[in-house]
Amino acid sequence: MSQVENRLADMGITIGEAAAPAAKYVPYVISGNLIYVSGQIPMEGGQLKFQGKVGADMDRDTATQAARLCAINIIAQLKAAVGDLDRITRIVRLGGFVNSTADFGDQPEVINGASNLMFDAFGETVGAHSRAAVSAAALPRGVAVEIDAIAEFA
Amino acid sequence: MSQVENRLADMGITIGEAAAPAAKYVPYVISGNLIYVSGQIPMEGGQLKFQGKVGADMDRDTATQAARLCAINIIAQLKAAVGDLDRITRIVRLGGFVNSTADFGDQPEVINGASNLMFDAFGETVGAHSRAAVSAAALPRGVAVEIDAIAEFA
Amino acid sequence: MSQVENRLADMGITIGEAAAPAAKYVPYVISGNLIYVSGQIPMEGGQLKFQGKVGADMDRDTATQAARLCAINIIAQLKAAVGDLDRITRIVRLGGFVNSTADFGDQPEVINGASNLMFDAFGETVGAHSRAAVSAAALPRGVAVEIDAIAEFA
Numbered sequence A, B, C: 001m002s003q004v005e006n007r008l009a010d011m012g013i014t015i016g017e018a019a020a021p022a023a024k025y026v027p028y029v030i031s032g033n034l035i036y037v038s039g040q041i042p043m044e045g046g047q048l049k050f051q052g053k054v055g056a057d058m059d060r061d062t063a064t065q066a067a068r069l070c071a072i073n074i075i076a077q078l079k080a081a082v083g084d085l086d087r088i089t090r091i092v093r094l095g096g097f098v099n100s101t102a103d104f105g106d107q108p109e110v111i112n113g114a115s116n117l118m119f120d121a122f123g124e125t126v127g128a129h130s131r132a133a134v135s136a137a138a139l140p141r142g143v144a145v146e147i148d149a150i151a152e153f154a
Helices: A003-010 A059-083 A107-126 B001-009 B062-084 B107-125 C003-010 C062-082 C107-126
Strands: A029-032 A033-042 A087-101 A130-136 A145-153 B028-031 B034-040 B088-099 B130-136 B145-153 C028-031 C032-039 C088-099 C131-137 C144-152
Touching: A003 A107, A029 A059, A029 B028, A029 B088, A033 A059, A033 A087, A059 A087, A059 A145, A087 A107, A087 B130, A087 C028, A107 A130, A130 B107, A130 B130, A130 C088, A130 C131, A130 C144, A145 B130, A145 C131, B001 B062, B001 B107, B028 B062, B028 C088, B034 B062, B034 B088, B062 B088, B062 B107, B062 B145, B088 B107, B088 C131, B107 B130, B107 B145, B107 C003, B130 C131, B145 C131, B145 C144, C003 C062, C003 C107, C028 C062, C032 C088, C062 C088, C088 C107, C107 C131, C107 C144, C131 C144
Parallel strands: A033 B130, A087 A130, A130 C032, B034 C131, B088 B130, C088 C131
Antiparallel strands: A029 A033, A033 A145, A087 A145, B028 B034, B034 B145, B088 B145, C028 C032, C032 C144, C088 C144
């Protein structure tokens, strides 16, 4: 088991099967030494979780857990891409979208649920990523958060 | 004519002139072996099409056609960038934004209009891309869809 | 002082300290010869500026100034990344998000505030970038604009 997965196991997180997309696109593309991961939503065991609009149906802290689940699903795709997660040399970028009301302003705190997991799983050097955090007007199937990613590997 | 354009011609699609942007940016940038294509909107023959908010003024299936037109315009930019579309070795990523109401949840089906065209034009290997599909609160000139892209070429 | 900073100084713009992020992510990541800059918001001297929803609390021209300030902050991050801004060989992409009402359609004009500054600072060749310009449903702390960037350096 990779060191990354050992750290995740210590947090009680098991990286399951990477979800297959429902249509004519793929969950990740490798170009050069970069992996582009498609937008991941809060699915767990094949079930959608965390459906709702942040600021109305869902509070900030719950949405932060949704972002964390998106990050777990990003890591599952990275594992599918490279096999051994210790081959990941840098999480380059996270693109975070929060399904929120028009007056919500805590997108950074929500997306921290994903950012903090990347630090905890990959460590301070590999896990240190750039990011954007904005609100979407709506998200697929009404989920609270969607996050895509770019990672570098060797 | 490139094989990609032959396939498009079989679908009744002619790749026209790439649209010039209205301001101080450019429709695509080449960096290394990647082409970054600016967000394309549903224009055809210099005219805006598919203006409206999905879930209110426009239904899902019409928006899917808007996404397909965005993809045609992405392909026009790729042709402007490399000349021969058979030089494209991979559609790396599509970033899809749907101008929708706050409760719309079928962004994946809408952006499939672009994803499916990429598969049909470039084939299953080159056309297989990563993507994100989210809703924007609004889009330029009220169009229903905007899609940007990254492609790899040789 | 770099030529880029000389040009900015002629416009009365001083590039200050790059803002540190508040959480477990970093303001920029270098991968290969690309710099990925995190989403920058309109901060000046450590203070948030340009808070409001475009089309309701704020007009288009004011939002254009907000976008210009985001671009200044992107340049500050690029300077932190490479030291000498003349090492930047291309502004590859800007990702512009406008915090607007649902019927706003002038995202291109707003993001031009950033695009025009890139041309003026880096010149027509290096400054020529691809971009996307869309509306977010909401942005961190209610700011009017957020812009992220990718730049190439040597």
